[in-house]
Structures are given as C-alpha cells and as structure tokens.
Amino acid sequence: MRPTVHDVAEAAGVSLATVDRVLNRRAGVRSTTVAKVEAAISRLGYVRDISAANLAKQRIYRLVFIIPDGSNSFMRRLENELEQVKLRSALNRTDITVLKVPAFDGAALARALESIDSKTISGVAVVATESPMVREALARLHRENVHVVTLVSDAPAFKRGDYVGVNNVAAGRTAATLMGRFVGRRPGKLALVAGSMLVRDHVERRMGFEQVITAEFPNLTCLPVVEGRDDAATAREAVAACLSREPEIVGLYNMGAGNRGLIDALSADRAYAELTVIAHELSDHSRRALRDGLFDAVINQDAGHEVRSAVRILQARIDGTAVIDGQESIRIEIYLRDNLP
Incomplete structure (x- = not known):
C-alpha cells in the first residue's frame, strides 16, 4: 500500500499542515523540521500525487x-x-x-x-x-x-x-558535413544566410557550420553572413546580390527562414541549379524545393x-x-x- 501524507506526518512527528508546507516549499518551517519531513519521505518512499493535489486545490x-x-x-x-x-x-x-x-x-x-x-x-x-x-x-x-x-x-x-x-551548434555542424560531402572536392565559396545574428540559434548554427568546413573541407571557404531577416523579399534580395557579386559560389546554407525568397533567387538563373543548397525547416516551400532538386537537404525540428x-x-x-x-x-x-x- 502506498504511503500517504498521514504516514509522513506520523513518521516525522509533525502535523499534516507542516508536511503540506514542506511539500509546497512554503516559508515558516524550521530547517530541522524540514529535514525531519524530508527524511520521513525518503524512508517511506512517499511519492506525491501532483495531479490529485492540483485538482484538490483547483x-x-x-x-x-x-x-x-x-x-x-x-x-x-x-x-x-x-x-x-x-x-x-x-x-x-x-x-x-x-x-x-x-x-x-x-x-x-x-x-x-x-x-x-x-x-x-x-x-x-x-x-x-x-x-x-x-x-x-x-x-x-x-x-x-x-x-x-x-x-x-x-x-x-x-x-x-x-x-x-535542437542543439543548434550540432545542427550547423550537420549542415556543414552534408554540404562538404555533396560538394565533393570542387573548390569554391559558400554563401551563408541568416535571419539575424541577434538570435542565438543562428549564431550557433553559423559557428558549428564554420567549425566543420574549416577543419574538414579546406577546398571550401565561408563567405560573410548576409541577413535575410527571416523575410522572403529581404532574403531574395540579399541572396541575389550575393550570388551576383561572388561567381565562385558552389554552395549555399540558409540557417534561418525566408526560404521562399531563397527559392525565387535560385530560380532566376539556370546556372544556380548546380549549387548545393542546405536549408532549415520543412515547410510547403522547402518540401517543393527538395522535390524539384533546388534544395539538397533540409534540417528540421518538430x-x-x-x-x-x-x-x-x-x-x-x-x-x-x-x-x-x-x-x-x-x-x-x-x-x-x-x-x-
């Protein structure tokens, strides 16, 4: 039979009210009394039924x-x-x-x-x-x-x-490993797109990505991050400008949102179909880009x-x-x- 609060009170030699105060971490109980109640709980193997307690207290x-x-x-x-x-x-x-x-x-x-x-x-x-x-x-x-x-x-x-x-450093490292293996031995530059470097998840993804590229794929060079503000129109303009001024880009990693803008920019020139593209979050747009071969991989979280x-x-x-x-x-x-x- 499971021990009850009555058993705890009897074993500790205190009142039910004192046991209740200890269980709910309320002030007004001496440390020696708290220790006695906690020892009784441990000795009896008492496990509090939180759902029942919450129901009783509404x-x-x-x-x-x-x-x-x-x-x-x-x-x-x-x-x-x-x-x-x-x-x-x-x-x-x-x-x-x-x-x-x-x-x-x-x-x-x-x-x-x-x-x-x-x-x-x-x-x-x-x-x-x-x-x-x-x-x-x-x-x-x-x-x-x-x-x-x-x-x-x-x-x-x-x-x-x-x-x-998710562990965002690990997510960035995963993206880099996929990128490096998909690109192969071709030398070139990698375009990096973030929503903003004011959010920790994008900072950590970039850090993890660059760690792996630098250590394991010396044929590839990471370009400075361009910010798309997680907005389709802003991302489209930022990516289009980056691709236009950097002819040696062989891969693109979007560590944030704005995939619709990314797709528009990549669809503007058939030559971009040769790029390796890694993005985040499975949506209707990224799913379609995977099916069409415009994206190579999507990293997702539930x-x-x-x-x-x-x-x-x-x-x-x-x-x-x-x-x-x-x-x-x-x-x-x-x-x-x-x-x-």
Missing part, C-alpha cells in the same frame, strides 16, 4: 508563450501547435496565452516580458532575442519566481530555466514536440517535480528528396 497552470510575428513559416507552425494544445488545455488544467512580437525586436520582446504579472502567471516560454533589455526583463521574472523556458533560440547568458529546441515539451517542463518546474530528459530532447531531423514524409 490549481490552474497559467502560462504565456511569446513568439515572433511575421511570415516565418516555422513560427507560424509553432503558433498552430499552440492552438492545438490550447484546445486540450482544460483537460490538464492549463491556461495558455500567446503573445506575438516583431521578429528580432529586443525592445518589443522586453516590453512583452515586462507586461507579465508574476502574481497571476507562473510560467513563460519565449523565443529569445539577445539584448540588455531582454536580459533585465528575464532577470525580473527570475527574481519573482516565474519559471522561464527559452524556445527554439536559447539565451544562456540570461536568467532562464530550461531550453527547448514544432509540436517543442510546444508540448515546453508545457511539460514548465508544469514540472512549477510543481517541483523531475523533468524526463529523454522525453524532452528535441531531435535534429534530416530530410532529402528521397525520405520526405
């Missing part, structure tokens, strides 16, 4: 997700997955609010973070942009015991709790897994329970024309 997990607005297809997939989770939120006593801010706008993101009331919101998931204002806003939430998860793009120098997303993982991690941190690392690990997926789902 507890609601009030969470806020902050994601970039705009045409980025992956961010719109995240938004769609959040809507699906919200449809089932009543079943797991979760109330989710989605805030959208302009992409790469640190000031707007900081304002959204500052608007969060720590008295009513207990968890935040945010696609982070690195800036001093964002850092201070995250620090404020940390001080006020609001649990924070960074989503897709990490902010390790800031005050946050967990990161949910938006639905990331949203569900962020919710589970925030709930676990709020409850003070363990996170199952294997369940929350986001895989790097590689798609070629031959294995499209």
Whole structure:
C-alpha cells in the first residue's frame, strides 16, 4: 500500500499542515523540521500525487508563450501547435496565452516580458532575442519566481530555466558535413544566410557550420553572413546580390527562414541549379524545393514536440517535480528528396 501524507506526518512527528508546507516549499518551517519531513519521505518512499493535489486545490497552470510575428513559416507552425494544445488545455488544467512580437525586436520582446504579472502567471516560454533589455526583463521574472523556458533560440547568458529546441551548434555542424560531402572536392565559396545574428540559434548554427568546413573541407571557404531577416523579399534580395557579386559560389546554407525568397533567387538563373543548397525547416516551400532538386537537404525540428515539451517542463518546474530528459530532447531531423514524409 502506498504511503500517504498521514504516514509522513506520523513518521516525522509533525502535523499534516507542516508536511503540506514542506511539500509546497512554503516559508515558516524550521530547517530541522524540514529535514525531519524530508527524511520521513525518503524512508517511506512517499511519492506525491501532483495531479490529485492540483485538482484538490483547483490549481490552474497559467502560462504565456511569446513568439515572433511575421511570415516565418516555422513560427507560424509553432503558433498552430499552440492552438492545438490550447484546445486540450482544460483537460490538464492549463491556461495558455500567446503573445506575438516583431521578429528580432529586443525592445518589443522586453516590453512583452515586462507586461507579465508574476502574481497571476507562473510560467513563460519565449523565443529569445539577445539584448540588455531582454536580459533585465528575464532577470525580473527570475527574481519573482516565474519559471522561464527559452524556445527554439536559447539565451544562456540570461536568467532562464530550461531550453527547448535542437542543439543548434550540432545542427550547423550537420549542415556543414552534408554540404562538404555533396560538394565533393570542387573548390569554391559558400554563401551563408541568416535571419539575424541577434538570435542565438543562428549564431550557433553559423559557428558549428564554420567549425566543420574549416577543419574538414579546406577546398571550401565561408563567405560573410548576409541577413535575410527571416523575410522572403529581404532574403531574395540579399541572396541575389550575393550570388551576383561572388561567381565562385558552389554552395549555399540558409540557417534561418525566408526560404521562399531563397527559392525565387535560385530560380532566376539556370546556372544556380548546380549549387548545393542546405536549408532549415520543412515547410510547403522547402518540401517543393527538395522535390524539384533546388534544395539538397533540409534540417528540421518538430514544432509540436517543442510546444508540448515546453508545457511539460514548465508544469514540472512549477510543481517541483523531475523533468524526463529523454522525453524532452528535441531531435535534429534530416530530410532529402528521397525520405520526405
């Protein structure tokens, strides 16, 4: 028979109210008493039924997700997955609010973070942009015991709790290995396209990519990054200009969004069909580019897994329970024309 809180109270020689305060980490309990209760819990093998406790207290997990607005297809997939989770939120006593801010706008993101009331919101998931204002806003939430998860793009120098997303250095290294093997021994230059170097995921992908190219493919040279702002029109102009001024380009790596603009630029000249192209995120446009042979590979991450993982991690941190690392690990997926789902 499973031990109960009554058993813990009896074994520790304290009241049920004291056990409840210790379990919920509330103040007002002497350290010696906390130690006695924790020893009794360990000795009895007591495991708290969080779901039953939350139901009894009518507890609601009030969470806020902050994601970039705009045409980025992956961010719109995240938004769609959040809507699906919200449809089932009543079943797991979760109330989710989605805030959208302009992409790469640190000031707007900081304002959204500052608007969060720590008295009513207990968890935040945010696609982070690195800036001093964002850092201070995250620090404020940390001080006020609001649990924070960074989503897709990490902010390790800031005050946050967990990161949910792929290992972006590894993603960049994977792209470089694919690029080097597809290009072969041909010498040439590689065009690098990012949304912005203000977001950690693009910085890390570039770092991983250049590490592998420099170390393993001396016949290839990485050009300076051009920024497409994750916008189709901006990416089209930036890529077209780069291809025009650099005739020795043999490959192109797009580490952000804006694939529609990339496709338009590459489709403008038949000669570009010889380029090796690696991009990120499987969308209708990148899927079509793979099928048409315009893209050679697409590196993907599961938006639905990331949203569900962020919710589970925030709930676990709020409850003070363990996170199952294997369940929350986001895989790097590689798609070629031959294995499209």
